[in-house]
Amino acid sequence: MTARPASAHQARLLKLLRDGGPNSRAQLGDQVDLSRSKLAVELHRLLDTGLVVADGLAASRGGRRSHNVRLNPRLRFLGVDIGATSVDVAVTNAELEVLGHLNQPMDVREGPVAVFEQVLDMAGKLKAAGLVEGFDGAGIGVPGPVRFPEGVPVAPPIMPGWDGFPVREALSQELGCPIMVDNDVNLMAMGEQHAGVARNVADFLCVKIGTGIGCGIVVGGQVYRGTTGSAGDIGHIQAVPGGRPCACGNRGCLEAHFSGAALARDAVQVAQQGLSTDLAARLATNGTLTAADVAAAATAGDTTALELIREGGTRVGEVIAGLVSFFNPGLLVIGGGVTGLGHTLLAAIRTQVYRQSLPLATGNLPIVLGELGSTAGVTGAARLISDHLFSPA
């Protein structure tokens, strides 16, 4: 089912049905501002493509009852969200509802061949579960910058072996369907926009704090990717002048001071220094510590763990405060694995942003946690490919 809409009107109708679900011809006509006859022509063509199907009669609005239409209920999209240490694979219907979702640990440093073998294996499990026969399209998120038109990762700092790998080309052969590739943070922003906390917000920022740290930028409802696809790459903004050395060669980068990886290192250090009995016990048991351990220790009331989270939130907040002054967003979403740190982190970020940015920019600025958790990325991935397929060829 690789038909594409033939006109901008058809594309708009497809997106309305995706975002609003099944609808009557009459109401769709109101929304796209098309005459009855023109609408009939466009819908007829969409029904011919098989992307849209008839769906019975609508409730009466007075007069003749209008016919309902909906996106083909057999359409299936694959959403793949590759992180640094785990991968999410999900299947959605055409309205981007997640029908099945798998998460597995994975190491992105093993390179694209090994990772995509695992992804295909997970997609196979979703097929075996009877959720899907074949995919009509797939969206793929990777944890680094992407040359968007070609679907190729570029110089990804935490992804040795991925630079220039033709993800789009390779996977579309394996899966037999169209593919779009984007940065994982952009997909999280699109997911929260489609089904989460950013619905109906035109201009917002979505900061993802995971192993690394990045920011999705949405302008006028569209993801802004920048001139070379690296927009939102905020992990290497200077947070502490002359601060910690960073893998990029500079000092004081945000990511060196706060991220999942930095937090884990800090946790090991305070455990070894005897500053936290809770973290020391976890280190002794597991041999290593992660951001999740810090979250657990904080929840258990460990003051050193709480302090690590607060300090980190303050660092992130300092950088975000500058971005808020610059971008004047309508909403700021905090998401990613480290949001297990929850409201302690959020409070520290809020305090810093509200203190440091001008009131005109923050007066009406909600700063909130993402709503979708690990579903945000795969939903955004499905939206990415649907945006592509529901646009004129």
Next chain:
Amino acid sequence: MTARPASAHQARLLKLLRDGGPNSRAQLGDQVDLSRSKLAVELHRLLDTGLVVADGLAASRGGRRSHNVRLNPRLRFLGVDIGATSVDVAVTNAELEVLGHLNQPMDVREGPVAVFEQVLDMAGKLKAAGLVEGFDGAGIGVPGPVRFPEGVPVAPPIMPGWDGFPVREALSQELGCPIMVDNDVNLMAMGEQHAGVARNVADFLCVKIGTGIGCGIVVGGQVYRGTTGSAGDIGHIQAVPGGRPCACGNRGCLEAHFSGAALARDAVQVAQQGLSTDLAARLATNGTLTAADVAAAATAGDTTALELIREGGTRVGEVIAGLVSFFNPGLLVIGGGVTGLGHTLLAAIRTQVYRQSLPLATGNLPIVLGELGSTAGVTGAARLISDHLFSPA
């Protein structure tokens, strides 16, 4: 002449004639991708409005010679660029060529009534010079954030008395023509985009360093103003943690460490401390110092003045480096009164941005001075009102 185009096609034709000058019907038809008959209808309607006039026969492309059209050569726009300490007033034709331009010292703190009296007086001088009989529209720039839809300044930090003043309403009555109001930095960006160094660049930043400091943001060829109109307000981004106290109540804001005003204060201090004989002599002569004095001293080889400029450039560069990582622009333009400091300032900014931002964002990033100087703002102001008048009503 307040007719507006009736369709998106007409609006597009008007903007093509504005940006490209007089053209043949045949070539316009190619550019807008309209059939010969449809183009004839749209142009006929535009000729009826008086916005467009016939302009003789085009050179032959083989076959029948096409008729030329152009924007009405009698159309006149007023461009007003209000700074903190001076005001520029210019008259342009419909292609936004500056036909006459006046600059006068002015103190924005005298409030809107006094300032607009001066602006109207200057506009009267342009009329008296025979350059214009009446204005078809006016664009006004003010040195602070603007609630764009209403054309009203909001809580402008350096503009006491301007908060909420209905600039658009008041001036459109006085001038008898439509008015649009925007932040001065956005107008500089639009000016450089129309006729300067940013022609044909889709995504760029334009940093204006004057009495204060601000940044124009252009996304996909359009100025991005943010949710409440304060986007680009970078003067209060923290440049130096725990640094100098700022008028906004925080410490270490960029503007407190580098701007025209900060540079003047620093110059007085080094002069009084005997660190610069050149600046001390200028202070003794004039009783005060400005950024222009620092520029002159640096040009004369004064090492302390040079050092002030370099330090300032480094501070600005540190903040811009973060914005470059975040926004990944295709071009960075430096403009404003303080660019009299020229290449010393530019070199310091470049050094810092190229050092601190990731290569993916800076690999192909030109950092250049604006081309238009004081013409940028008034050209941008004329473009602002023409964008409005050349859009469907």
